[in-house]
Amino acid sequence: MTRRKFIETTFKFGTAVIxxxxxxxxxxxxxxxxxxxxxxxxxxxxxPLSDITKIGKWRG
Amino acid sequence: xxxxxxxxxxxxxxxxxxxxxxxVRINLDGVLRTVVYSYPCTMHVDPIExxxxxxxxxxxxxxxxxxxxxxxxxxxxxNWEISQxxxxxxxxxxxxxxxxxxxxxxxxxxxxxxxxxxxxxxxEYTLDTSKLARQAGIKNVLVSAGYINQEPxxxxxxxxxxxxxxxxxxxxxxxRDVCSATLKPVQDALVTAKASGIHLEVSNLVIPTLNDxxxxxxxxxxxxxxxxxSETPLHFLRFFPMHQMTRLAPTSPETLNLAxxxxxxxxxxxxxxxxxxxxxxxxxxxxxxxxxxxERSGYIILQNRIKAGSCPDCSEKIYGVxx
Numbered sequence: 346m347t348r349r350k351f352i353e354t355t356f357k358f359g360t361a362v363i364x365x366x367x368x369x370x371x372x373x374x375x376x377x378x379x380x381x382x383x384x385x386x387x388x389x390x391x392x393p394l395s396d397i398t399k400i401g402k403w404r405g
Numbered sequence: 406x407x408x409x410x411x412x413x414x415x416x417x418x419x420x421x422x423x424x425x426x427x428x429v430r431i432n433l434d435g436v437l438r439t440v441v442y443s444y445p446c447t448m449h450v451d452p453i454e455x456x457x458x459x460x461x462x463x464x465x466x467x468x469x470x471x472x473x474x475x476x477x478x479x480x481x482x483x484n485w486e487i488s489q490x491x492x493x494x495x496x497x498x499x500x501x502x503x504x505x506x507x508x509x510x511x512x513x514x515x516x517x518x519x520x521x522x523x524x525x526x527x528x529e530y531t532l533d534t535s536k537l538a539r540q541a542g543i544k545n546v547l548v549s550a551g552y553i554n555q556e557p558x559x560x561x562x563x564x565x566x567x568x569x570x571x572x573x574x575x576x577x578x579x580x581r582d583v584c585s586a587t588l589k590p591v592q593d594a595l596v597t598a599k600a601s602g603i604h605l606e607v608s609n610l611v612i613p614t615l616n617d618x619x620x621x622x623x624x625x626x627x628x629x630x631x632x633x634x635s636e637t638p639l640h641f642l643r644f645f646p647m648h649q650m651t652r653l654a655p656t657s658p659e660t661l662n663l664a665x666x667x668x669x670x671x672x673x674x675x676x677x678x679x680x681x682x683x684x685x686x687x688x689x690x691x692x693x694x695x696x697x698x699x700e701r702s703g704y705i706i707l708q709n710r711i712k713a714g715s716c717p718d719c720s721e722k723i724y725g726v727x728x
Binding site (some may be wrong): 356374375376378379380381382384387389390391392393394396397398399401403404405 | 447
């Protein structure tokens with residue numbers, strides 16, 4: 346193997362390792378969010394507006 | 406793909422289709438989503454004094470709302486039926502921010518209180534409603550445990566007029582063992598809130614045997630005095646056996662009075678006792694001339710002698726937003 350060939354091979358291998366590592370890290374590391382997008386559908390049931398003019402029974 | 410929620414210091418790593426510790430922020434297809442935006446489970450018209458806020462627009466009504474969920478899991482939670490429940494199990498109203506503002510106006514409320522559970526976990530709903538409310542000339546009030554990261558907190562404070570932050574105790578052990586949280590972020594949130602210029606009051610639920618030692622109370626009071634200022638109104642609230650703490654007795658009035666005495670001795674100017682009948686402990690006195698300024702009975706103001714934000718007898722300026 347010539348010196349040029351050796352450098353080329355090493356460079357390609359190194360690049361492949363870095364790209365592969367980044368791809369794996371993206372798969373493994375969680376994506377970070379501070380703010381959430383809204384979901385239009387509530388998972389529970391929807392109730393009609395009522396009793397909102399009274400003082401709440403909850404603390405606070 | 407997993408996501409990480411960085412709204413609060415818990416920094417939950419959430420798997421696909423799962424929710425964070427607060428129960429209401431979920432990972433849907435690799436994106437963080439809130440399932441309670443526009444879906445409060447409870448709404449009421451409360452006196453502002455109930456929050457408690459004693460130095461912010463007294464005798465006015467606050468349109469108060471909450472969704473399910475909380476990022477803390479206090480064993481003593483007084484509102485655990487909503488704070489510790491799942492959205493799937495709890496019916497909710499459909500009430501987008503525009504409707505909240507409309508209902509606030511229709512019910513002659515001066516402010517909207519994001520309260521009962523934890524406004525931080527329904528952050529986006531709180532923020533968007535606060536923006537609309539401000540445009541409509543309505544005040545925004547947070548009743549929170551203050552367990553939030555600094556970046557979103559500062560953003561929310563821009564649209565907040567007043568807050569009551571509940572500091573649960575003054576030791577990391579208490580926060581860890583009773584609330585599944587940590588103390589330091591709450592202290593940071595309190596300092597940031599005060600520095601932002603909003604009106605701030607602090608509450609503390611006094612729980613027998615857990616955070617009622619005179620030394621702990623003194624430590625708490627000194628921290629508040631040195632970091633938030635002696636003018637910050639402080640509310641000691643009576644604990645009632647609830648949720649996972651049904652074997653403890655309610656806080657004795659003597660303990661609450663002692664907490665008030667310690668606070669006054671340490672230089673706090675406005676100290677109140679809540680959830681219990683107390684003539685002295687619910688009234689406001691001038692810190693300079695000691696004369697009665699506001700006489701309260703429960704949530705009712707019997708008399709308010711404050712004139713232009715000051716004591717009518719000695720002209721001492723009284724911390725608060727009075728009109």
